[in-house]
Amino acid sequence: DEIEKGGYPHFMLKEIFEQPRALADCLRGRLNVENSSVQLGGLTDIMDRLEGAERLIIAACGTSWHSGLVGEYLFEHLAKLPVEVEYASEFRYREPLISEDDVMLVISQSGETADTLAALRTARERGALALGICNVVGSTIARDTDAGVYTHAGPEIGVASTKAFTTQVAVLTMMAILLGQKRNTIDSAYAARLIRELNGIPEKIEKILDHSESVKNMAELFTYAPNFLYLGRTYNFPVALEGALKLKEISYIHAEGYPAAEMKHGPIALIDKMMPVVVIAATDHTNDKMISNIEEVKARGGRIIAITGEENSEVIDLAEFNCPIPETEDCLSPLLTAIPLQLLSYYIAVNRGCDVDQPRNLAKSVTVE
Ligand code: G6P
Secondary structure, three states: OOOOOOOOOOHHHHHHHOHHHHHHHHHOOOEEOOOOEEOOHHHHHHHHHHHOOOEEEEEEOHHHHHHHHHHHHHHHHHHOOOEEEEEHHHHHHOOOOOOOOEEEEEEEOOOOOHHHHHHHHHHHHOOOEEEEEEOOOOOHHHHHOOEEEEOOOOOOOOOOOOHHHHHHHHHHHHHHHHHHHHOOOOOHHHHHHHHHHHHOHHHHHHHHHHOHHHHHHHHHHHOOOOEEEEEEOOOHHHHHHHHHHHHHHHHOOEEEEEEHHHHHHOHHHHOOOOOEEEEEEOOOOOHHHHHHHHHHHHHOOOEEEEEEEOOOHHHHHHOOEEEEEOOOOHHHOHHHHHHHHHHHHHHHHHHOOOOOOOOOOOOOOOOOO
């Protein structure tokens, strides 16, 4: 065990720090910066059908469902393809309207989640093209799909998913760029910029990890907070959900992720000085709206922890605590903003004496229905 942890106290920390390498492995051989192209060998045979799809349905569970939500924003923005994201467990027990014209994309780290597998089979029975994004090579879901893309994150042992999430998002990004190029929905200069920037993401993650000490210090202050609220907009709304899930899973602190604007419709009633609010504010067209959200929280005594671009001085000046991240394209920001949230939950859980790698009641892979 100790050898496998490679000098880290927990698998989770090791896997967080492995992300620059995991992302590089995931992107390797798939991005060509010189000629601005994306190659995903696993999709070659079905590309025509995917290109002509009317709709993409993404089904997954847990953290993989969160990466699916990021996928919704990516495919709609870059490939102009309508997307629905489903909890696999809900999809399978409805009478889902899905047919040969649809494409089902299931996302699963383990490739063994029972509900995700059942959703996949339901879609196939109805004639939909079934694609998968899996980490475990040769897993049941990987074998049951018509085509797919592996994340190549390497084994993930910690129950709380970290590198599996970011590599899933990277695969979704590559798929969306590729599809956008095929469908002519993405401007070529923009595609070139995205491919170049995506290629440099592992290095930017490295920079964030170099500052892990500051997240650790911040975690000291919030170790005994009874609740947390996470707010994000657009691409970072799913990241808010994922940040809250990470904290719940390993520290047993109640946390909720919300689209920032929905705060007014409920969670704002909970805000007082005991409520840390993590604001994930990538510098995009919603920045002004995020700033008003921050002001609303502050006016009620809430404490703001901001995860934002290092040049976003307006947000940085307003927040009590900051975790600046390198600037990037908006649609790539989840690959960076997720990292400090993983670290924050990790350090808080360790401070609380929790079993980080094996949290109570949770399993790495849920193979029961
Ligand atoms: C369990 C794990 C989560 C994971 C989810 C889906 O709940 O604890 O970390 O996100 O299953 O797993 P999958 O292997 O399908 O991605």
